[in-house]
Amino acid sequence: MFWPDTISKKLGVKYPVIQAPMFGVSTPQMVAAATKANCLGSLALADLSADQSIELIRETRKLTDRPFAANIFVHSIPEVTADLRTKFVKTKEFIEQLAREHTxxxxxxxxxxxxxxxxxxQVDAVIAEKCSILSFTFGNLDDKSIQKLKENGLTLIGTCTSVEEALVLEKSGIDMICVQGIEAGGHRGSFDADDIPQIGGLSLLSQVYDHVNVPLIYAGGIYNAKTVQAINDLGAQGFQVGNLLLASTESALQPFEKERLKKVKENEIVLTKSFSGRYARGVKNKYIEVLENSEYILPYPYQNKLTNQLRKAAKYLQNSDFLGLWVGQSIHHYSELSTEDILRNLITDVGKL
Known part of the structure; x- marks a missing residue:
């Protein structure tokens, strides 16, 4: 059988295929659909409050009784200084004016x-809700949180974008590592928000495999059976897919966003800090062209919180020039089938190789 079972047994699923968290795109319905395909769903909790996290966990539990991962951001919050206050005001005024110029x-x-x-x-919330799996990105959990989570029986999945980050995660006792290639859609899982490793995913996966001894999950560019096979050959035992599910029935993307995806060209997919203050890969638009490399980008999470209303307004107006449409480098036909069917089709295709 093709599918390695080390991760499957640990996570309680038949196939070591993981639906990527994708905050703002994935939904409890997507998580439940992934579990119906005997894969691992991931519930994106990002940096929500404990109460919001609990609400989403309970909503998902109403839809599935199978295991799923709760996924959180473990970023640090920059201190509010006089310089940050000044820059915040200037950035706010600039973005508001830019928006007005575009109605x-x-x-x-x-x-x-x-x-x-x-x-x-959030750590306390997932423990209280008796979650069995916690995945995280943007850094590493502190030692006290790791100990608390392990004492409560949770399996921990960290995210790395470099060998150095992988070694930190392994040393701290993280059970599995998700190796995120630079070609992956959405935000980089890098520990440092300002400095992302410029290394391709397959090269990174090979190097991480040579340096750590914990099971590896790979994320970035998986969109068909051949990419799964290649990644398995390089040492991955788990396969995280996100780009493949962007236009699925359960995706939170609206029809106009899904249509934009289907027209995207490879030279339109860029890395940008303009929406959130952290690098993310998505579709270039008017907002990105104006903001990127300008003085109007605050550190994460301030830029992210500041632009939230702009992105909501752009979505309401169906204006794709002022929202973040995150997408990976592997362009495909962006199926609108259910998440369950998309994942089952992938599994079937792998079986035919």
């Missing part, structure tokens, strides 16, 4: 109105 009337939040929380309350 989007919005008032973005002041710095004092932005609510931020650390991941620690």
């Amino acid at each position: 989007i009337e919005i008032r973005l939040p002041d710095l004092e109105a932005i609510q931020l929380s650390t991941y620690h309350e």
Whole structure:
């Protein structure tokens, strides 16, 4: 049988195929559909509050009684300095003016109105809700959280974008490592928000495999059976897919966004910090062209919180020039079938190789 079973047995699934978290795209319905395909669903909790996280976990549990991973951001929050306050005001005014010039009337939040929380309350929430798997990105959990989670029996999956990050995760006792290639869609899982390793996914996977002894999951560019096979040959025992599911029935993307995906060209897919303050791969648009490499990008998560209302307004107006449409480098036909069917078809195709 092709499918390696080390990860499958640990996670309680038949196939070591993982639906990527994709905050803003994935839904509890997508998670449940992934579990119906005997794969691992991932519930994106990002940096939500504990109460919001609990609400989503319970909503997902109503749809499936199978295991799924809760996924959180473990970023650090920069200190609010006088310079940050000044830059925030200038950035807010610039983006509001840019939006008005393109007939989007919005008032973005002041710095004092932005609510931020650390991941620690989410750790307590997933334990309280008796989740069995926690995956995370943007860094590593602190030692106390790792100990608390392991004492409560959770399997931990960290994300790396370099060999150095993989070694840190392994040393701290993380059970599995998701190796994220630079070609993957959405945000980079890098520990450092400002400096992402410029290494292709297959090269990275090979090197991480040579340096660590924990099971590896690979994410980035998986869109058909041949990519799964190649990644398995390089040492991955798990396969995380996100780009493949963007236009699925359960995706939170609206029809106009799905249509934009189907027309995307390879030279339109870029890395940008303009929406969130962290590098993310998506479709280039007017907003990115103006903001990228400008002085109007705040550190994460301030830029992300500041632009949230702009992205919501753009989605409401069906204006793809002012929202973040995250996508990986592997362009395909973006099926609108259910997540369950897309994953089952992938598994069937792998079986034919």
